[in-house]
Amino acid sequence: MDSTLAPKPTINVAAICGSTRKASFHHGLIRAAIELATQAIDGMSIVNVDISLLPMLNTDLEVDDKFPPEVEAFRQKILQSECFLFASPEYNYTVTAPLKNAIDWASRPPNVFADKAAAIVSAGGGFGGGLAQYSLRQNGVFLDLHFINKPEFFLKAFEGPPKFDDEGNLIDTVAKESLKSVLLALKAFTLRLRAK
Ligand SMILES: Cc1cc2nc3c(=O)[nH]c(=O)nc-3n(C[C@H](O)[C@H](O)[C@H](O)COP(=O)(O)O)c2cc1C
Known part of the structure; x- marks a missing residue:
């Protein structure tokens, strides 16, 4: 078969939520994204990666070049994902402590986020969490x-x-359409990186 006609492997997306709250709006955004990817987007699979049980970063916990088991499991999930969907609240104009903690663990050498595509979505006050996104x-x-x-x-x-x-489920149809546009852009950009 002409290789350009072969079906492209599914894009595996790791979704990472900055909130640990039960009825979190951001967990709701991730649930909506998972549903959209399943029902309305070809070739994209989104899996939520829980960061709530990671220990607070302390490099003393790295012993004999090994990370604590929860951190190692998290880093493996990041490593095995082709791209990322972040959904984080804005706390005091930046991302939340749990998300920053997860990012810091992932960044320890070798940085498991390197050279991969990502998108970020948020919900919040007047700027809808925009300052967390730019942070x-x-x-x-x-x-x-x-x-x-x-x-x-x-x-x-x-x-x-x-x-x-x-319960934090996204019920706004306009927002769902916007979320789908973000996912399609993430898909297109990930495929461009794949082709490089
Ligand atoms: C400590 C704290 C700081 C916050 N700071 C901001 C802020 O800077 N900007 C903003 O728009 N909302 C802020 N909020 C409101 C959150 O964005 C809002 O509660 C949001 O729903 C939290 O997301 P979640 O529903 O996913 O938990 C703050 C909330 C908390 C608890």
Whole structure:
């Protein structure tokens, strides 16, 4: 068969949530993204990677060039993913402590994020969590993560009509369409990196 006609392998996306809250809006965004990838996007599989049980970064925990088991398992999941979907609240104009902690563990040599594509979405106050996104993009420079630039996704979670239900499920149809556009852009950019 002509190799250009062969089906492309599925893009494995690791979704990483900055919130550990049960009814988190950001977990809701990830659930919606998983549903969209399953039902409306060919060739993309999104798996949530839990960061809530990682120990706080302390390089003393690295013994004989080994990471603690939870950290090693997390790093392996990152290593095995082709690209990333971050969904993080903005806390005091930056990302949350759990997300920064996970990023720092992933960055320990060898940096397991290196040279991969990523997208970020958020929901929050007036700027929809935008400052957390730009803070994460700054981290991405050092990590050599390649964030898609457009489309951007900032959801004003506290302005009517309601964007989430009581369990944190995304119920806003316009936001779902925007989220799908982000996923399609991430897919296209990941395929470009794959072809390099
Ligand atoms: C410690 C703390 C700091 C926050 N700082 C900001 C902020 O700087 N900007 C903002 O838009 N919202 C801020 N918020 C509101 C969160 O963005 C909001 O609670 C969001 O729903 C949290 O995401 P989650 O639902 O996924 O847990 C803050 C909330 C907390 C608890």
